[in-house]
Amino acid sequence: MEVKGLIQGYKRFREYRLGDHEELFLDLARKGQSPKTLFIGCSDSRVVPNLITDAAPGDLFIFRDIGNFVPPFQPDDDYHAAAAAIEYAVSVLQVRDIIVCGHSHCGACESLYKELPEDESLIHTRRWLQLGQKAKEAALQKVGSGDRELLLRTTEKISVLFQLENLLTYPEVRRKVEAQELFLHGWYLKIESGQLLYFDESEGEFLPLEG
Numbered sequence: 001m002e003v004k005g006l007i008q009g010y011k012r013f014r015e016y017r018l019g020d021h022e023e024l025f026l027d028l029a030r031k032g033q034s035p036k037t038l039f040i041g042c043s044d045s046r047v048v049p050n051l052i053t054d055a056a057p058g059d060l061f062i063f064r065d066i067g068n069f070v071p072p073f074q075p076d077d078d079y080h081a082a083a084a085a086i087e088y089a090v091s092v093l094q095v096r097d098i099i100v101c102g103h104s105h106c107g108a109c110e111s112l113y114k115e116l117p118e119d120e121s122l123i124h125t126r127r128w129l130q131l132g133q134k135a136k137e138a139a140l141q142k143v144g145s146g147d148r149e150l151l152l153r154t155t156e157k158i159s160v161l162f163q164l165e166n167l168l169t170y171p172e173v174r175r176k177v178e179a180q181e182l183f184l185h186g187w188y189l190k191i192e193s194g195q196l197l198y199f200d201e202s203e204g205e206f207l208p209l210e211g
């Protein structure tokens with residue numbers, strides 16, 4: 001959708017939808033936000049956190065990036081958007097839950113198996129995608145390369161687990177998880193059906209999320 005279409009959508013929002021939320025927006029402006037959940041998802045346009053969870057404004061603190069990757073704790077002089085969002089959610093907003101949500105047909109996971117141009121046009125992307133490297137290696141080891149679809153779906157799911165592992169490299173996240181003040185969840189959205197799966201630790205696999 002181009003900007004013209006978005007502006008038309010905004011008009012429809014003002015006319016038909018804003019009324020449903022008016023009180024809520026006023027209340028949130030007065031009291032500030034206090035979301036209980038940090039949702040880390042892929043920037044993919046098909047992943048719409050509020051839509052799939054039917055969450056209202058104020059419910060989710062959302063961070064989205066390519067591949068729903070979580071870089072490990074690595075404080076230095078660079079600018080770390082993901083780390084800052086995690087810190088703010090955990091230390092200031094004091095969220096109770098963090099969801100890392102992967103999804104099917106993820107372009108980031110697929111590009112782990114492609115050669116990207118070596119020029120400057122994707123210089124940051126090439127570096128960023130290294131955060132999926134462990135998932136690629138683990139998926140290849142688990143299912144081999146014979147069935148490409150299975151390999152990609154497996155990579156997407158395993159990647160969620162590695163990102164959860166990276167979350168635990170943040171000292172404050174680890175401390176709160178150990179104190180059972182913070183809970184981590186691995187989710188997986190099937191784009192084609194809108195179905196959500198969750199990682200069940202006791203089963204060691206992704207299972208349908210029952211409402």
Ligand SMILES: [Zn+2]
Pocket residue numbers: 042043044066067068103105106107108109
């Ligand atoms: Zn994606």
